[in-house]
Amino acid sequence: xxxxxxxxxxxxxxxxxxxxxxxxxxxxxxxxxxxxxxxxxxxxxxxxxxxxxxxxxxxxxxxxxxxxxxxxxxxxxxxxxxxxxxxxxxxxxxxxxxxxxxxxxxxxxxxxxxxxxxxxxxxxxxxxxxxxxxxxxxxxxxxxxxxxxxxxxxxxxxxxxxxxxxxxxxxxxxxxxxxxxxxxxxxxxxxxxxxxxxxxxxxxxxxxxxxxxxxx
Numbered sequence: 001x002x003x004x005x006x007x008x009x010x011x012x013x014x015x016x017x018x019x020x021x022x023x024x025x026x027x028x029x030x031x032x033x034x035x036x037x038x039x040x041x042x043x044x045x046x047x048x049x050x051x052x053x054x055x056x057x058x059x060x061x062x063x064x065x066x067x068x069x070x071x072x073x074x075x076x077x078x079x080x081x082x083x084x085x086x087x088x089x090x091x092x093x094x095x096x097x098x099x100x101x102x103x104x105x106x107x108x109x110x111x112x113x114x115x116x117x118x119x120x121x122x123x124x125x126x127x128x129x130x131x132x133x134x135x136x137x138x139x140x141x142x143x144x145x146x147x148x149x150x151x152x153x154x155x156x157x158x159x160x161x162x163x164x165x166x167x168x169x170x171x172x173x174x175x176x177x178x179x180x181x182x183x184x185x186x187x188x189x190x191x192x193x194x195x196x197x198x199x200x201x202x203x204x205x206x207x208x209x210x211x212x213x214x215x216x
Contacts, residue, residue, distance in 0.1 A: 016072070016087050016089075016100055016101075016102030016104075016113065016115045038129060038131075038132055040129070041106065041108075041109055041110065041111065041129045042083075042106065044111070044129050044132075044134055044152075045083065045085070045104070045106045045111060047152055047159065048074045048085055048087075048104065049074050049075065049076065049085065050073070050074065050188045051071075051072075051073045051188065051189075052070075052071070052072040052073070052074075052089075052161065052186040052187065052188045053069075053070065053071050053072075053186065053187060054069075054070050054161075054184065054185045054186035054187055055067065055068065055069055055070060055184070055185060056068050056070050056091070056182060056183065056184040057182070057183045057184075058180060058181070058182050059180070059181040059182075059183070060178060060179070060180055060181070061178070061179075062181075066093055066094075067093070068091045068092055068093035069091075069092040069093075070089065070090070070091055070092075070184065070186060071089050071090045071092075072087065072088075072089035072100070072186060073087065073088055073089060074086070074087045074104065077103075082105055082106060082107065083105065083106035084103060084104065084105050084106075085103070085104040085105075086103060087100070087101065087102040087103065087104060088100065088101055088102075100116075101115075101116040102114060102115045102116060109128075109129075110126055110127060110128055110129075111126070111127035111128075111134065112124065112125070112126060112127070113125040113126075113127060113136065123138065124138070124139040124140075125137060125138055125139065125148065126138075126139055127150075130149075132151065132152050132153065133149050133150065133151045133152075134149060134150045134151075135147070135148075135149045136148035136149060136150070145166065145167065145168040145179070146167050146168065147165065147166075148163075148165060148167075149163065149165070150163060151163065155187075157187065157189065158187055158188050158189040159187070159188045160185065160186070160187050161184075161185070161186045161187075161188075162184070162185050162186075163182070163183070163184040163185070163186075164181070164182065164183040164184070165181065165182060166179050166180070166181050166182075167179070167180050167181075167182070168180075
């Protein structure tokens with residue numbers, strides 16, 4: 001039970017900011033869909049808008065400990081001084097429903113993400129654009145292994161966000177210390193998508209004049 005609680009905390013954090021491999025190399029999706037690079041951080045910010053569904057697995061030492069269904073939604077905040085998205089969702093695992101909350105801001109050439117964990121703590125990340133990947137790092141990274149990224153590509157059914165990675169967790173009170181791996185695949189339906197839009201720079205921008213992505 002103690003281990004399950006730890007995993008739920010990790011899962012709640014990774015739903016808003018999906019964990020993936022550190023930026024020492026490109027992901028398989030980045031290599032396969034390298035033509036889908038965002039032209040700027042604003043386009044990357046806008047692609048989050050909408051409703052996402054998918055699944056997540058959490059592993060320790062290569063052994064899957066937990067599998068969950070995931071729902072996540074990002075909507076633009078009204079009356080905000082800076083571009084801001086409000087994220088909310090659920091993790092469905094072993095008959096339990098865990099709510100998630102986060103806020104994403106556009107700040108110059110970077111993104112800022114505030115994640116509210118299930119134990120009511122806030123963790124802040126800074127996101128930088130690298131092709132079609134957002135690389136997230138904790139704002140205060142001291143003796144902490146926690147590199148996170150979100151990688152995007154398009155399919156016949158819509159937009160896919162594929163993620164996997166590793167986070168070091170130390171929880172002496174719950175008798176746990178070690179590396180926790182997460183693998184997540186989320187999909188956002190885009191009914192307007194067709195194969196001739198495989199490259200977002202062909203035939204115009206996929207974002208409308210208001211900055212929201214098509215199909216949302």
